[in-house]
Ligand code: SF4
């Protein structure tokens with residue numbers, strides 16, 4: 001089983017490299033309407049905005065999102081008088097602004113050819129990083145994906161491989 | 173033995189106190205009963221506790237009040253003190269007024285949660301019947317339990333009579349819940365010596381206690397579903413330090429709150445409370461600093477000490493955290509020699525915990541006073557009349573340069 005997974009991972013890594021090439025070609029060509037996944041599958045038709053991070057696996061940092069406050073330089077953080085007492089988080093839902101994607105060493109790569117949209121990965125992902133649109137997996141939110149590999153482990157189709165982070169991010 | 177009349181100083185303060193509230197009843201109570209009585213009158217939302225000698229009588233008595241429907245408290249019977257404090261923290265986070273009690277090894281088992289209670293700024297009130305920490309196992313009084321918890325971020329109040337425990341428990345509710353303080357409060361009373369001693373207590377009418385403490389004033393409540401919040405998130409190198417700095421600040425606010433609440437309680441009860449009590453200190457050449465029941469014992473001996481032509485005084489410290497550094501300097505720097513009595517040892521340190529505070533306070537203020545330390549009463553060993561007289565005699569020799577300051581042990585067999 002482990003060997004089978006490894007083979008799949010190798011295969012996907014190769015596809016990732018291929019996909020990246022495809023994207024570069026497309027960008028060079030000037031037409032940026034269509035983005036491709038690692039496997040070269042169309043994932044989204046949204047035009048990439050300036051400064052928006054992309055990866056070769058069809059994941060992105062959400063548009064307009066800056067790095068979370070917690071990651072800024074020391075001087076910009078609030079002082080002890082200006083933060084809630086006792087470490088309480090008094091504003092709901094702010095986990096969204098905290099970048100957990102920085103912990104990652106490996107990122108998931110989806111082979112959309114194998115994917116049956118069973119959404120197991122979406123259910124299991126501890127961070128809600130699997131992006132789903134109209135009942136279909138469309139990509140991975142790399143701002144939050146912490147690279148735990150649970151999605152790859154749970155995918156019944158072995159359509160997700162964990163690939164070395166260096167090969168998958170900072171494409172541009 | 174001719175007892176002199178009370179001199180100026182704290183004696184005058186007691187005289188100036190307003191008349192007690194109408195409806196005050198004098199009851200004969202043991203320390204443990206007095207705590208339970210105060211808890212009954214406070215009527216907290218939640219009490220989570222586990223029995224341990226000598227605190228057991230507190231929870232036993234209080235559980236009777238619960239069973240008899242005299243309080244509306246949810247009494248959570250837990251399987252350990254760690255769970256007791258955990259339940260208290262949860263209830264406080266939910267916005268409840270919470271109380272508990274423990275002793276010695278029970279307090280030690282709460283250790284982890286003590287720090288968490290203080291850092292979540294949960295104003296829990298806990299009565300601690302002081303008992304020696306094992307081992308070898310011992311059930312009698314010393315301060316090794318609460319002294320170990322002195323850096324946990326709790327406010328620590330020591331009581332020296334049964335009535336004081338009663339008064340302190342009621343005041344603790346207000347102090348801990350004060351705006352800008354929001355800290356848990358430990359009210360100490362010597363195990364057996366106070367917990368099982370029957371004394372006269374002027375019990376306030378229930379209504380007076382209720383109007384004094386007022387309704388619970390939670391700042392945040394986990395049950396407030398319209399304002400969801402998170403207690404206890406991961407707090408690493410980027411914020412933890414700031415939260416600790418806030419706790420230092422809260423202790424500074426506590427200083428004012430303790431004074432204000434003490435004064436207001438004086439208006440209600442006729443019994444004024446401050447950071448300390450001074451006895452015969454105004455003209456004192458030598459003085460003793462002590463906590464808890466021993467301070468009462470010394471207070472009773474002062475007339476005799478004066479009869480011996482020793483110009484001796486007493487500083488009874490009520491608050492150990494926050495420590496009344498300024499008051500110590502103000503009241504003691506004019507004396508020639510001071511003896512600090514510690515009912516706990518700090519192994520490897522340059523003296524007991526109270527001594528370290530007092531000698532640091534006077535040293536930093538540049539006082540010329542000689543400060544010496546006596547460790548006494550460990551594991552419930554009695555401190556006698558003779559011991560106290562010896563301390564005052566040592567002090568007069570020290571004041572004349574005939575004895576060197578140092579750490580000495582009262583009542584240990586050599
Ligand atoms: S678990 Fe695998 S097959 Fe199912 S939706 Fe996710 S990637 Fe597709």
Ligand code: SF4
Nearest residue numbers: 125145146148149151
């Ligand atoms: S690697 Fe973990 S965090 Fe990232 S998408 Fe998969 S399950 Fe979610």
